[in-house]
Amino acid sequence: MIGTGGFIGASLRYTISSRVPKIQNIPAGTLTVNLLGSIVLALLTxxxxxxxxxxxVNIGMLGSFTTFSTFAYETFRLLEDGQNISFFLNIFLNVMLCLLGVSIAYLALML
Known part of the structure; x- marks a missing residue:
């Protein structure tokens, strides 16, 4: 089951992240999959x-759908390329939007 979920999640991540363009040098594809994954994980959990x-879903699909390693790599590349504002903005957006997504999912289920 985990392998099947992993295949689905990795395929979805590739599809989504390759179609979402960067916004002001921010890797919006990675942000999108991490945000969606955080919301779905919270809803299911x-x-x-x-x-x-x-x-x-949680371990297989979302484990391969969301990606901390790509977030870390892309964020480091922003710093390496001298994109300091984008570097900090990418960190802020990933952390805050994913936490907000989890919070909204939690509140939606508690209503």
Missing amino acids: FSSEPESVVYL
Whole structure:
């Protein structure tokens, strides 16, 4: 199940991140998949889905869909290229928007 979810997640990540253009040097594709993944993970986790769903979706699909390593690499490249504002903005947007997405998902389920 984890492998199947991983295949689906990696395919979706490639499709989405390759189609979302950079915005002001910010790798918006990576930001998009991390934000979507954070929201879906929160929705599934806070809704107490069965263990089989957790393995397939949370671990398999979302584990390969979201990407901290690409975020770290792309952020480092911004710093290396002297894009200091984009460097800090990318960190801020990834962290804050993903936390906001989790918070909104949590609140939506608690209503």
